[in-house]
Amino acid sequence: MQQEDLSFVRTELEPERPAPAGERGIARWLRINLFATPLDSVLTVLGMLLIVYFVPPMIRWAFIDAVWSGPDRSVCATVAQGGIQPEGWSGACWAFVNAKFEQFMYGRYTVSERWRVNLTAVMFVALLVPLLIPRVPHKFLNAVAFFIVFPIIAFILLVGGWFGLDYVATSLWGGMLVTMVLSFVGISVSLPLGILLALGRRSRMPVVKMLCVAFIETVRGVPLVTVLFMASVMLPLFLPAGMTFDRFLRALVGVALFASAYMAEVVRGGLQAIPKGQYEGADSLGLSYWQSMGLIVLPQALKLVIPGIVNTFIGLFKDTSLVYIIGMFDLLGIVRQNFADANWISAQTPMSGLIFAGFIFWIFCFGMSRYSIYMERRLDTGHRR
Template sequence: MTTQQASFVRASIIEASPPPALDSGIVYWLRKNLFATPKDTAMTIISLLILAWLVPPALQWLFIDAAWTGGGRGVCATIAQGGSQPDGWSGACWAFVNAKFSQFLFGRYPLDERWRPALVGILFVLFLVPMLIPKIPYKGLNALLLLVVLPIIATILLPGGWLGLTYVETPLWGGLMVTLVLSFVGIAVSLPLGILLALGRRSNMPVIKMLCTAFIELVRGVPLITVLFMASVMLPLFLPQGVTFDKFLRALIGVSLFASAYMAEVVRGGLQAIPKGQYEGADSLGLGFWQKMNLIILPQALKLVIPGIVNTFIGLFKDTSLVSIIGMFDLLGIVRLNFADANWSSAVTPLTGLIFAGFVFWLFCFGMSRYSGFMERLLDTSRR
């Protein structure tokens, strides 16, 4: 190469040029997502008008005119109702939530023993968060701590009666603690059991296929409230004289079995979406049934049905409120139970409590939904 030719050759790669001004920025995003067509523009304007009509009064009621501190119904009732607020006042009674917050978390669990569920909750967070972050190593050890060690610790601490701990009956449990325990156990049991049921329904062995199909269709054919009622009221009638199970344990079993039937159909949909060539390729390698499922089929099938799995988890989390039919009080149940407290009886107390419970449920469900979206993007290697 001559000196004249070399002068026209770059020694480094040219830097990327910025995108055109009309193809980036907030103006481009608005034009693309909200004002792309006349129809989109009209819908955007109508939506903004509806929000302008609804949001300011809602914020006024929820925060500006709300009663945040105080004790008793006087802070949330008007003068005509025997309270301290001026007539015509309307605002949220967050003082009620503040006063009952500990009970919303632990139910009627004894005050001097609430360190036990609090410790279990802290351990749950410490074991769960590293499990959810892909870059943190030692997932096997983390899973052992979360799925084996934590249940053992919770079994010792929550009911007590061991190692000098005071025994606390499960009817005294309640609040968010019951919601999380039911959800965690239901999720931890329903996923592996649902996978086994899905594999059994696709089995070539007639007896196993018939039993799995019968279980799935039977459980899916009745509402959860019926399953809980049967587990709480009817099951003791079929047990031998003097044999009984704790009511909360019956609820755990009923919720887990109910969720596993729905999970089985979600997983079966993923198994049917796997091309036949994947099965044939595994067979050609000489892999056994469980090797084929664990190494090739299930990883692909579960990745395809992440939205369905998380949807089942979200439904299970919300369905825990139905345990009130057997005398257990989850978060929603304990909030409603406190409406009967005459010390906090006011016109705005029930609505405030329900908004609080709804927000907590939404927070957990939204978190699960966002994490499932993150996992979908992380595992979507086929489009990279």
């Protein structure tokens, strides 16, 4: 049999060639993300036109024509060259924010004792950052330090009256200090309390279920303003003569209870999404109720409702501004309070102050949102290959 001629068979691989210009680099990204369809192209063009129309004036207002420092409102009517701006001038008055910055952060907290607030903030960040990074070890000890030890130390530092520290009344607290304390306590208390309320609402014990349902539906049926008003004004009327609680403490309790009612419904939704087989599997292993919940059901349920939990946290962080109605001044409240300062009354002061407060709120809320997305992706192991 004659040997066949195999000269046409390739003995070497074809060298790699670059992808077409339209399938790589910036051209591919533009085609996929901005011009994939005719409708996408139209929306992209409209978006660019809106950006061109709105962004340059905003940049000019916030940076080019803005005034960054000065002793009073007079600087907000003067250009960098020294001339007076015409009527309707729209440059930002960041000099107001610069002059009131410490008050925005600390409120009327004693100036000589503000190092205690700074130390508390440093401790907060030092304990929170390792807790949020999954690769950092010793999470249990970190959690104990953050949720148990840190609140005690922070209370001693901020309030004082012990270990030679001067007492600082909570009526002097304000600004970012109040916002952070209210949100931290509300978030730390609402999640575990919300989990207990959700479990109680699904309990087979009628009394426990009835009490949890009554609490959740009552609190969710009224606005936070009403809860704060009741805690601040009405609660002292029902207490025995001579008994009273600090107003700030009453606000903390009201915010925490209000958030826990909403958190309970978020967690209950996650519990209802768990298949019945998970409960039956836990029973087949001989686990008790709390063991099955803590080891099998709750970890899966909480993973499913991370967006809802973080959404409740974000709403709670923003709702701290409502304490303004009971005479307490968080960041937004103290910014608004300073609008009445005769030295800074001008057309640009309110806009500049509100944008500053809004930007601070946005930073924290955006950070919580991005971290929740990161945790969702990290914990989404159900469909990994």
